[in-house]
Amino acid sequence: EPEVTQTPSHQVTQMGQEVILRCVPISNHLYFYWYRQILGQKVEFLVSFYNNEISEKSEIFDDQFSVERPDGSNFTLKIRSTKLEDSAMYFCASSPRPANRAYEQYFGPGTRLTVT
Amino acid sequence: GQQVMQIPQYQHVQEGEDFTTYCNSSTTLSNIQWYKQRPGGHPVFLIQLVKSGEVKKQKRLTFQFGEAKKNSSLHITATQTTDVGTYFCAAANAGGTSYGKLTFGQGTILTVHP
Numbered sequence: 711e712p713e714v715t716q717t718p719s720h721q722v723t724q725m726g727q728e729v730i731l732r733c734v735p736i737s738n739h740l741y742f743y744w745y746r747q748i749l750g751q752k753v754e755f756l757v758s759f760y761n762n763e764i765s766e767k768s769e770i771f772d773d774q775f776s777v778e779r780p781d782g783s784n785f786t787l788k789i790r791s792t793k794l795e796d797s798a799m800y801f802c803a804s805s806p807r808p809a810n811r812a813y814e815q816y817f818g819p820g821t822r823l824t825v826t
Numbered sequence: 827g828q829q830v831m832q833i834p835q836y837q838h839v840q841e842g843e844d845f846t847t848y849c850n851s852s853t854t855l856s857n858i859q860w861y862k863q864r865p866g867g868h869p870v871f872l873i874q875l876v877k878s879g880e881v882k883k884q885k886r887l888t889f890q891f892g893e894a895k896k897n898s899s900l901h902i903t904a905t906q907t908t909d910v911g912t913y914f915c916a917a918a919n920a921g922g923t924s925y926g927k928l929t930f931g932q933g934t935i936l937t938v939h940p
Binding site: 741743745751752753754755758766768801805807813814815816817818819820 | 859861867868869870871874914916926927928929930931932933
């Protein structure tokens with residue numbers, strides 16, 4: 711069964727450093743998402759991406775964050791200058807259609823980001 | 827922004843007891859989805875409800891969507907230790923401009939004592 715993959719599984723970085731989290735969505739999906747989950751808390755939407763552009767973003771997704779689909783298969787989340795509060799599990803998800811058209815999202819295993 | 831409230835936050839049950847988690851939205855939803863997250867894992871889709879008043883069953887799990895499409899519940903009959911995890915509802919807003927953002931509830935952490 712096709713699945714979303716994410717690398718690395720765990721990233722440790724120092725405050726102020728840039729990180730890039732990578733995702734390979736399911737190949738025939740058109741809608742891509744990043745969510746984050748701070749330990750013990752709920753899953754929070756960061757950004758959605760469709761047709762090579764951001765379609766929606768949350769207030770968490772400020773100028774320090776960016777997303778890219780550089781080569782038609784990878785989908786990346788970049789944090790330019792990490793802060794301690796960016797420590798969280800970051801999930802990538804993909805979907806053949808948007809959720810409000812009643813399509814499920816397939817989540818990757820996540821990247822645990824630890825900012826020290 | 828949209829709020830999705832989910833209760834209870836924790837539920838501890840003895841194996842064989844029933845379990846229910848409830849989800850309420852401040853706005854009308856186009857659909858509601860339920861996900862399960864095992865400890866250390868990622869959210870895994872369980873089901874989606876689309877129609878007002880819809881009820882769906884998956885073996886011991888029963889999912890309901892309210893008539894006003896603002897609330898939902900998940901009920902597990904006769905829990906087993908394999909049911910352990912966090913159950914999240916996730917709401918997709920009605921309206922044509924959204925590209926599928928899911929707003930998650932806080933989740934209910936279920937522990938099952940054998």
